[in-house]
Amino acid sequence: MxxxxxxxxxxxxxxxxxxxxxxxxxxxxxxxxxxxxxxxxxxxxxxxxxxxxxxxxxxxxxxxxxxxxxxxxxxxxxxxxxxxxxxxxxxxxxxxxxxxxxxxxxxxxxxxxxxxxxxxxxxxxxxxxxxxxxxxxxxxxxxxxxxxxxxxxxxxxxxxxxxxxxxxxxxxxxxxALTKHLFDNRYGTGQSTIDGILRTTNRLLAGSYFVIAGFGWCGKGLAMRARGMGAKVIITEVDPLKALEAVMEGYLVMPMDEAAEIGDFFCTVTGNKSVIRKEHFLKMKDGAIIANSGHFDVEIDLEDLKSISTKVRQIRKEVEEYTLINGKRIYLLSQGRLVNLAGAEGxxxxxxxxxxxxxxxxxxxxxxxxxxxxxxxxxxxxxxxxxxxxxxxxxxGVKIDTLTPEQKKYLSSWEEGT
Known part of the structure; x- marks a missing residue:
């Protein structure tokens, strides 16, 4: 074979x-x-x-x-x-x-x-x-x-x-499919991404600022789980409808340029490239942790990160420390690849x-x-x-109701009203 x-x-x-x-x-x-x-x-x-x-x-x-x-x-x-x-x-x-x-x-x-x-x-x-x-x-x-x-x-x-x-x-x-993205993307990505970040860093999420780029179904699930761990969740978005939904869910919403100065943890789930870039890295706190849970390793601009770093070292398994030209240290998880699978088990x-x-x-x-x-x-x-x-x-082991013949007729007709 x-x-x-x-x-x-x-x-x-x-x-x-x-x-x-x-x-x-x-x-x-x-x-x-x-x-x-x-x-x-x-x-x-x-x-x-x-x-x-x-x-x-x-x-x-x-x-x-x-x-x-x-x-x-x-x-x-x-x-x-x-x-x-x-x-x-x-x-x-x-x-x-x-x-x-x-x-x-x-x-x-x-x-x-x-x-x-x-x-x-x-x-x-x-x-x-x-x-x-x-x-x-x-x-x-x-x-x-x-x-x-x-x-x-x-x-x-x-x-x-x-x-x-x-x-x-x-x-x-x-x-x-509804039975895919409503569950896999939301509950699966939410739980497994938190799992990957915790396994690789062993850091406390409670009380931290957790920045999530993207509020699609993966972002929704991750935000839910991060808040459940006691983090203060910040959402960055380009879609006004998703941003409004995040606001209504009680999350802070702001541009990445502003979130960069506040966040302790950053995780991208957008499916797009260069979501976190040079200007964002330079504004981050010393010790900020960045991860990606999107499919490809393009969401965090790794070339930008390397271009403004004076030293790179492996400090833990799946954790690289980048010392920036301003002296601050940024920690990249799993080489910017999807942290839920590279850092955990998916x-x-x-x-x-x-x-x-x-x-x-x-x-x-x-x-x-x-x-x-x-x-x-x-x-x-x-x-x-x-x-x-x-x-x-x-x-x-869950049972649900079924429609009666009368209910089926009512839903398929237009004659009955108030």
């Missing part, structure tokens, strides 16, 4: 971690059981560019149980759990091309290794697989039926491709259960409807979104 992982001797530890995550992924277990019986993906090759975590491992297992050949590479150089990669290869015979800390050249060679398997369906987290396929392996495009995209950043890139007429196959934006399994259930069901949907789909970005079908929510409630 063709694969490239750090060390197969780590597989036993990885297997236990995969089993631990599986316990809290009941929706995916239900789907896997059905897939095992029905084999809806028989003979299908799937190429996944995802964070190689315990949760991803359980998605890959589910797809393989459905009859698919699954090939995986990392969607970020620092998000791979080497133990999990080894276990997938050794115990589940799923080829993985991913090593934590891989350089840029190796990262893209791993993506190309997956593309060379000529997948019928792609699963992306950030759209690096799709864009590399389009730019560097266009001869493989005619083999692809469709794909799915896991994260906000990737959906933005893919919609831009579709708008420019560059997208050559249909993509389902799994990120935009989203809890319970929330990834819904995200990856969406992935599995959307892949099944593409296989069934490949001849009907156009070359554009699609939302997750409503029936899939609701099915994931229904299965999650069942797994949690």
């Amino acid at each position: 063709d694969f490239h992982v750090k060390d197969l001797s780590l597989a036993d530890e990885g297997l236990k971690l995969i089993e631990w995550a599986e316990m809290d992924m009941p929706v995916l277990r239900q789907i896997r059981s059905r897939f095992n019986q029905e084999k809806p993906l028989k003979g299908i090759r799937i190429g996944g560019c995802l964070h190689i975590t315990t949760e991803t491992a359980n998605l890959a297992r589910t797809l393989k149980e459905g009859g698919a050949e699954v090939y995986l590479c990392a969607s970020n150089p620092l998000s791979t759990k080497d133990e999990v990669a080894a276990a997938l290869v050794k115990y589940f015979e799923i080829p993985v091309f991913a090593i934590r800390g891989e350089d840029k050249e190796t990262y893209y060679s791993h993506i190309k290794a997956v593309i060379d398997k000529e997948p019928h369906i792609t699963i992306d987290d950030g759209a690096d697989l799709v864009t590399t396929l389009h730019r560097e392996r266009p001869e493989k495009l005619d083999k692809v039926w469709g794909g799915t995209e896991e994260t906000t950043t990737g959906v933005i890139r893919l919609k831009a491709m579709a708008r420019d007429g560059a997208l050559k196959y249909p993509i389902i934006a799994v990120n935009d 989203h809890p399994s319970g929330v990834m259960d819904m995200s990856f259930a969406n992935q599995a069901l959307c892949i099944e949907y593409i296989v069934k409807n490949k001849d009907k789909l156009e070359k554009k970005v699609y939302p997750v079908p409503e029936e899939i979104d609701k099915e994931v929510a229904r299965l999650k409630l069942i797994a949690m």
